[in-house]
Amino acid sequence: MDLKKINSITKYPSILTYHKLGERGKLTEEAVEERGYLTDSDKIFVYEKVDGENSRIIFFRNQFDEIDYLIGSREELLYAKGDRIGNPYGNIANFLKPMAERFVEDNFPSGDWALTVVYQESYGGKTKAAKNYTDSKTQSYKVFDVFSLTVNELENLLSLSSEKIAEWREHGNQPFYNEEERGKFVQANGLEWAPLLDEVYGSEFPVTLEETYRYLRNFEQTKVGIDAIGESEGIIARSADRKQIRKIRFEDYERTFRK
Helix, strand or coil: CCHHHHHHHHCCCCCEECEEECHHHCEEEEECCCCCCHHHCCEEEEEECCCCEEEEEEEEECCCCCEEEEEEECCCEEEECCCCEECCHHHHHHHHHHHHHHHHHCCCCCCCCCEEEEEEEEEECCCCCHHHCCCCCCEEEEEEEEEEECHHHHHHHHCCCHHHHHHHHHCCCCCECCHHHHHHHHHHCCCCECCEEEEEEHHHCCCCHHHHHHHHHHHCECCCCCCCCCECCEEEEEECCCCCEEEEEHHHHHHHHCC
16 A cells, blocks of 8 residues: 555544634634535534544555554554554554454454544643543543545555545545444444534524534533543534534633633
C-alpha cells in the first residue's frame, strides 16, 4: 500500500466551531457556515469534547488476507504492526498497540471491509490538559468516530492522485458510521467512547452566543476523569447522520464574554 495515500485517506477532518470566530478570537453571532445552526437536524447528540491527542488505528487486510494495522496521530503514521514504522510521539503508539493487537487476535472486524479506521482521543498521560483527568499521569482513550471502506472503494481511492484524495477528504466524503452504527461497533468490540451528555431536538438547540454559553455551562466538569475530576474542554454536538458536527469549547465562549 501507498502509506502516504493511506495517511491522507484516514486523516481526521477539522471540526468547525459553532459560531464564527471574529476579531481577537472572539465569537460572533453568525453561524460558521450555511446550515451551520444545528436547529435544522431532527435530533442532536451532545458528547464531551475530551482534551488530548487525536489518534487513529487503521485496520486493513494485507496481501495474505491477514489483518494488519497502522497507528497514527492526527497528522502522521506512527507505528505499523511488526515495528515497520516507529515514532514515539505522544506515547500514542505504545498506548494503543495492545488494543490493536487484541483486535487482530480476535480476527476483527467481520464483514465486507478492506479498511476500517477507529478514531479516539488519547488523553491524560503527559498531554497538556492531563491535570483535568489524572493526578498520576495515567493515560486513557475515548473513541469518537469510525469509518470503513470496501475493497472497491479503497482501490478506487488509491488510484487517485494525492491531490484528489485530499480534495475527497476535505469535502466530507469519508463514510463515517452514523450514530447507531458507531454505537453498535464500540459496544460489540468492548471499546470506551466519549460520554453522551445530552440528546435534544434540533429545534430546541441554542442559537445565540448567550444561549449557547448558558447551555455549555451545564457540562463544566469532565465525565472522563481517570483519577481526578477537573474542567471539561467543552462539547461536540452532532446530528445522528454526522452531516452536521460542531465543537463548542469553553475557552472560546469565555474569551468572548470576558470584560
